[in-house]
Amino acid sequence: MKRKPTGGKRHQSRGRRAFERDGYPIEPVVGPQSARPSRRRGGSISHGLVSIDFANVAGPDGKVTRSKIIRVKRSPANRDYERRGVITRGAIIETEAGEARVTSKPTDDGVVNAVLVEKA
Numbered sequence: 001m002k003r004k005p006t007g008g009k010r011h012q013s014r015g016r017r018a019f020e021r022d023g024y025p026i027e028p029v030v031g032p033q034s035a036r037p038s039r040r041r042g043g044s045i046s047h048g049l050v051s052i053d054f055a056n057v058a059g060p061d062g063k064v065t066r067s068k069i070i071r072v073k074r075s076p077a078n079r080d081y082e083r084r085g086v087i088t089r090g091a092i093i094e095t096e097a098g099e100a101r102v103t104s105k106p107t108d109d110g111v112v113n114a115v116l117v118e119k120a
Contacts, residue, residue: 026050027086028106030069035110047110052087055112057097067095069112087112 002010019041026036031051040046057067074092075081081088091102093114100114 026107027081027084028052028112029085029087030071046108048107049087049110049112052106052112055093055095055100055102055114057095057100057114057116059097059116060118065097067097067100070094070096073099092117 004010023038026048028049029051031053033052033054034050035047036050037045037047053069054066055069056064058064069087071094072082072085072087072091073094075086075088076090077088078086081091087093087102087106089102089105093100093102093112095114097116099117099119101117102112102114104111104113106112
């Protein structure tokens with residue numbers, strides 16, 4: 001083994017491991033449905049939403065309907081997401097059924113589930 005002039009060991013450089021790969025954030029917007037598959041640990045495949053136009057909206061009675069998303073009204077995650085229309089968990093979206101809060105994580109679950117918000 002070749003050593004440094006100080007006597008220390010030289011370690012061989014290595015590339016990036018599979019678990020160190022960069023996962024760029026997917027920011028789902030309102031539009032025709034499309035998903036991006038990504039490989040997870042253990043070989044499972046996750047389908048993160050890139051865009052979606054329908055949400056599963058639960059009413060106060062618990063009945064779930066498939067409703068068209070019109071736009072993103074508020075996003076507590078990021079003010080910029082409101083302007084750009086990015087759908088995140090906790091975002092208030094305007095649907096045909098009314099205003100709803102997103103309860104699922106679109107980039108992890110591959111679906112938008114929401115609950116109707118009562119008007120104050």
